[in-house]
Amino acid sequence: MKKNRTTLFNVPVGQLTEEQAPSELSELAETIARHDRLYYGKDQPEITDAEYDALRRRNNAIEARFPHLILPDSPSRRVGTEPAAGFRKMRHAIPMTSLENALTLDQMRKFLDGVRNFILELHNPDVSIELVGEPKIDGLSCSLRYEKGLLVLGLTRGNGIEGEDVTANVRTIKEIPRRLHGKGWPDVLEVRGEVYLSDEDFLRLNDQQELAGGKPFANPRNAAAGGLRQLDPDVTAHRPLRFFAYAWGEVSAPIAQTQWEARRKLKEWGFELNEPSGLVNVVDSDYTTLSGYYENIHNHRSSLGFSVDGVVMKVNRLVWQDRLGYDSRSPRWAIAWKFPPEQAMTVIRNIVVQIGRLGRATPVANLAPINVGGVLVSRATLHNQDEIERKDIREDDTVIIQRAGDVIPQVVEVVKDRRPVHSRPYLFPTHCPVCGSTLAREEDAAETYCTGGLVCQAQVKERLLHFVSRNAFDIEGLGEKNIGLFYEKGLIRTPVDIFTLEERDRHSDQPLSAWKGWGDTSAHNLFDAIRRARTISLDRFIYALGIRQVGEATARLLARHYLTRTNWCRSMEAAVDPDSEARKDLLSINGIGESMAEDIVSFFREPQNQEVLNKLYSPRDDSESLVTVRDFEPMTMASPVSGKTVVFTGRMETMSRSEAKAHAERSGANVASSVSRKTDYVVTGPGAGSKEKEARKLGLTILSEREWLDLIRKV
Ligand code: IVH
Numbered sequence: 001m002k003k004n005r006t007t008l009f010n011v012p013v014g015q016l017t018e019e020q021a022p023s024e025l026s027e028l029a030e031t032i033a034r035h036d037r038l039y040y041g042k043d044q045p046e047i048t049d050a051e052y053d054a055l056r057r058r059n060n061a062i063e064a065r066f067p068h069l070i071l072p073d074s075p076s077r078r079v080g081t082e083p084a085a086g087f088r089k090m091r092h093a094i095p096m097t098s099l100e101n102a103l104t105l106d107q108m109r110k111f112l113d114g115v116r117n118f119i120l121e122l123h124n125p126d127v128s129i130e131l132v133g134e135p136k137i138d139g140l141s142c143s144l145r146y147e148k149g150l151l152v153l154g155l156t157r158g159n160g161i162e163g164e165d166v167t168a169n170v171r172t173i174k175e176i177p178r179r180l181h182g183k184g185w186p187d188v189l190e191v192r193g194e195v196y197l198s199d200e201d202f203l204r205l206n207d208q209q210e211l212a213g214g215k216p217f218a219n220p221r222n223a224a225a226g227g228l229r230q231l232d233p234d235v236t237a238h239r240p241l242r243f244f245a246y247a248w249g250e251v252s253a254p255i256a257q258t259q260w261e262a263r264r265k266l267k268e269w270g271f272e273l274n275e276p277s278g279l280v281n282v283v284d285s286d287y288t289t290l291s292g293y294y295e296n297i298h299n300h301r302s303s304l305g306f307s308v309d310g311v312v313m314k315v316n317r318l319v320w321q322d323r324l325g326y327d328s329r330s331p332r333w334a335i336a337w338k339f340p341p342e343q344a345m346t347v348i349r350n351i352v353v354q355i356g357r358l359g360r361a362t363p364v365a366n367l368a369p370i371n372v373g374g375v376l377v378s379r380a381t382l383h384n385q386d387e388i389e390r391k392d393i394r395e396d397d398t399v400i401i402q403r404a405g406d407v408i409p410q411v412v413e414v415v416k417d418r419r420p421v422h423s424r425p426y427l428f429p430t431h432c433p434v435c436g437s438t439l440a441r442e443e444d445a446a447e448t449y450c451t452g453g454l455v456c457q458a459q460v461k462e463r464l465l466h467f468v469s470r471n472a473f474d475i476e477g478l479g480e481k482n483i484g485l486f487y488e489k490g491l492i493r494t495p496v497d498i499f500t501l502e503e504r505d506r507h508s509d510q511p512l513s514a515w516k517g518w519g520d521t522s523a524h525n526l527f528d529a530i531r532r533a534r535t536i537s538l539d540r541f542i543y544a545l546g547i548r549q550v551g552e553a554t555a556r557l558l559a560r561h562y563l564t565r566t567n568w569c570r571s572m573e574a575a576v577d578p579d580s581e582a583r584k585d586l587l588s589i590n591g592i593g594e595s596m597a598e599d600i601v602s603f604f605r606e607p608q609n610q611e612v613l614n615k616l617y618s619p620r621d622d623s624e625s626l627v628t629v630r631d632f633e634p635m636t637m638a639s640p641v642s643g644k645t646v647v648f649t650g651r652m653e654t655m656s657r658s659e660a661k662a663h664a665e666r667s668g669a670n671v672a673s674s675v676s677r678k679t680d681y682v683v684t685g686p687g688a689g690s691k692e693k694e695a696r697k698l699g700l701t702i703l704s705e706r707e708w709l710d711l712i713r714k715v
Contacts, residue, residue: 013061021066025074028059032075046215075517087156087164087229093190093250096143096157097326099312099336103404105291108313111335112282115315118324118332118658128283130316132259133293134246135274136336138307139196139224143249144170146189149180156228159471169228170195172237177270185269190249193271197224198306201240218376220307245271246312258316279316298339307374310338325662329553332662341404342373343412348397351382351426353433357462358548359450361439363388363428365399365411372403380409384446385428394419394426434458454608461487463546467495471552472544473533477526495544496615499534499626502527535628538565545609548599554591558600561589561670563643565629569613572604581676588672590661640711642668644680647695650688652705660705667712675700683708 011020032055038046047055056075063070102108115129116122122129143163145153154170155163170176173195180189197205197220205223206216217223227239245266248255256262260279267273278293290313297304297311315321315333324332348365355361363382370377380401382388393399393411398418403409428448432439437452450456464483468475478498486492491501505511505523512523536544539559543552550558562568574582575597586597603609616627646669652660660683661671675682675694682695682702695702703711 013058013065016062016065018066018069021062021069025059025062025069025071028055028062029071029073029075031055032059033073036075087166087231089158089162090153090155090165091162092143092155092158092160093145096141096160096163096192096249097330098160099334100330101310102335102337103340105287108290108335108337109285109287111313114332114658115320115324118656118662119320120654120656120659123656125284128281130258131280131282131290131313132263132316133278133280133290133297134312134314135276135297135304135308136310136312136338137194137196137244137274138219138221138309139194139244140221140228141192142166142170142195142228142243144176144191144193145250146180146185146191148187149185151176151178159474164229166228168233169230169236170243172233173241173243175243175272181270182268184265186251186253186255188250188252189255189269190251191245191266191269191271192247192249193243193245194274195224195228195241195243196220196306197227197240198242200305201242202307205239219374242306243272244274246274254318257318259314259318259321260316262318280313294337301339308339310336312336323659325666327662338404341402343400343402344370344372344377345398345400345415346370346377348393348395348399348411350395351388351393353429353439355432355434355450355456355458355462357459357466357546359453359456359459361429361432361448361450363426365393367399367401370401372401372409375403377401377403377409380411382411385441385448386446388426388428392425394423396420396423432456432458457487460493464492464495464498466546467544468498468533469544472540473498473536474540475529475533477522477529482526494612496612496626498530499616501530534626535630537630538563538568538632541565541627541629542568545603547603549596550600554596557589557591559632560665562632564631565617569604572600576601576605581678584674584676585678588674588676590671590673639667639669641681643670644668645670645672645678646681646683646708647672647675647679647691648683648685649691650685652685654705654709664712681708681711 016024032052035047035052035055059075063074100111102111112129116125121127141157143155143157144151145155151171152167153165154167154176156166157163171178199220202217202220202223209216217226223239224241227236227241230236230239246263248262248266255265263273263277276297278296280289280293282290294311297308301308313335315324321331321333326332347368349368350366351363352366353361353363363384365380365382367378367380380399382393387393391411391414393414396419398415400412400415401409402412428439430439431437432450432452435450435452435456435458437450437456439448440451441448450459452459454460461483464487465480467473468478468483475498483492486497486501491504492498505527512518512526513520537559539552539556542550542558543555558568562571571582571585574580575586577583583597583601586592586600587594592600617625617629619625641664646664648657648660648664648671651657655663664671669681672679675691675698677698679695679698679700682692682700683705684692684702685705692702
């Protein structure tokens with residue numbers, strides 16, 4: 001590797017001889033191909049875009065000097081290879097959610113309070129909550145489907161809704177039984193767990209990797225991910241991948257009554273379990289057994305033999321797990337209690353300012369790369385100008401950085417006595433490094449924004465990237481590089497352009513397939529991916545628009561409330577008026593507050609946004625719109641209350657207020673916090689007050705708790 005670097009960068013292209021050029025071109029081809037794989041595979045990007053571009057520029061410059069030496073597999077002749085594109089995507093029978101994180105005992109207490117509050121029987125503090133503690137393995141989750149005891153499908157988590165079909169690969173993993181052992185398993189059983197590498201195997205793999213001249217993997221997780229997502233199962237077979245089972249998805253019959261018992265069953269059926277697990281009892285406010293389990297795993301972390309980044313605590317009783325269910329992101333019955341962040345010391349090489357899709361200017365420190373708890377870190381976020389000033393962070397400073405889980409590493413403090421003598425405070429730029437517009441700060445706000453809006457390329461590109469990202473339109477082949485390329489050529493400037501690209505290309509005298517580095521196949525693949533993305537669910541569509549404060553969870557709340565694209569857009573346009581019924585309706589959604597509502601309607605106030613929306617879904621000459629937005633499909637059975645809006649007021653007798661709400665939502669109803677003309681049912685209990693009065697005034701249907709439960713059960 002060292003050798004390559006010297007030949008690659010030391011000789012200016014102008015001085016390179018014809019004898020030297022071939023070996024460098026082939027080294028460049030290899031290096032660039034590798035970074036393409038890392039970039040598109042997303043498992044281990046190693047270099048910045050600027051470094052990548054420098055490699056490509058150098059390759060092109062050498063080729064320009066010696067055109068007769070251009071290699072058949074030259075990077076200039078192809079676009080990035082996409083190993084991930086080779087896997088078939090499939091929907092999970094039951095979504096694979098992730099877990100909420102806690103970092104402190106206090107956050108664990110809040111989690112348990114939530115559980116107590118939800119389950120009415122637990123309102124009595126003398127009733128204990130039994131929890132199962134398991135080590136939290138740092139690998140990648142996978143779902144294995146068994147039918148009549150045979151392994152028929154293996155899916156990666158993907159975006160949680162859809163995963164990649166890696167059946168052939170998981171079949172090569174020795175710890176995954178192809179046929180279930182023992183007896184008593186249900187006909188359909190989806191076993192969920194983690195594919196990972198043991199510490200020992202990880203170190204050995206990295207040694208081999210280095211011996212072969214490759215760069216070591218940054219951590220076991222990346223190595224495992226790379227191993228599982230190989231297009232060639234033979235390659236996977238040669239990676240020492242392992243599997244721990246800790247959960248399940250679809251089952252045709254219940255497998256146990258407790259988590260503890262389910263673990264035992266999984267073991268009987270041939271799976272390895274992540275141990276040491278433990279049963280922990282929490283009575284009232286005595287958390288000693290809980291902390292005891294956590295401390296124990298933390299203390300033995302390095303001798304467990306695999307990489308662990310915390311513990312997972314799960315409510316043991318499965319009926320309670322079932323009743324607790326899920327909020328929009330994660331189960332209410334489990335939580336990941338993460339270990340404290342790991343720290344390390346390194347030097348800041350320089351500080352740059354990055355512009356996000358909403359214009360926010362985030363200062364980022366480029367660091368001398370350093371290993372922090374098994375992960376190679378080369379950048380840290382500095383958050384904002386105030387943070388830099390408060391900590392007095394400067395270029396060339398030696399700093400302590402910390403990394404917690406997957407979040408971007410942060411600078412904890414500056415090691416002042418290592419500061420170079422000529423050091424000067426960092427001056428926050430006054431202008432956008434990309435478009436040159438003024439950077440502005442609102443009064444009382446810490447964030448700085450680029451005022452360039454639509455003229456700022458960085459913002460436009462980031463918005464486009466968000467639009468095509470995995471949890472939005474999910475268009476493979478439109479990554480950072482290609483968005484940049486099409487943007488620069490003026491071919492893609494707004495989301496609308498993405499969907500008209502193929503048609504324009506057909507009439508172009510310079511079609512994509514004739515571009516340098518592209519061919520019929522890559523052009524065809526890209527258009528295919530875009531065509532496939534034209535139908536999208538309402539929640540993803542809303543998320544894709546990139547409205548400030550509207551993340552995935554909020555997008556789902558909105559989709560669930562408005563159900564269809566037409567209804568949503570009309571309602572938002574009407575909600576622009578702050579005194580409208582539509583605004584009241586928007587604010588009645590649980591989880592949408594004033595400031596969020598304001599951001600949403602501001603998006604609709606903007607004529608450019610309206611124009612994009614109209615172009616995306618108005619029928620065109622051939623009466624087909626560019627994008628089809630599917631109505632929201634509640635993940636529930638049809639029930640007499642699905643799509644209806646209900647308001648609870650007063651005390652419930654058989655379940656807690658939170659459970660009543662979750663229960664209603666699971667049956668497809670929308671739960672609102674205030675009564676309006678759009679409310680279908682008002683469920684009242686002892687102590688109901690003004691909401692009930694209002695309901696009577698409006699002549700709404702008023703139900704007792706009993707009547708409501710009877711209605712819901714009529715499925
Ligand atoms: S349970 C519905 N148990 O952590 C909950 N997850 O942040 C299913 N993980 O995506 C997950 N060890 O990849 C569970 N003992 C354990 C785990 C575990 C690691 C991973 C898993 C999950 C992520 C959540």
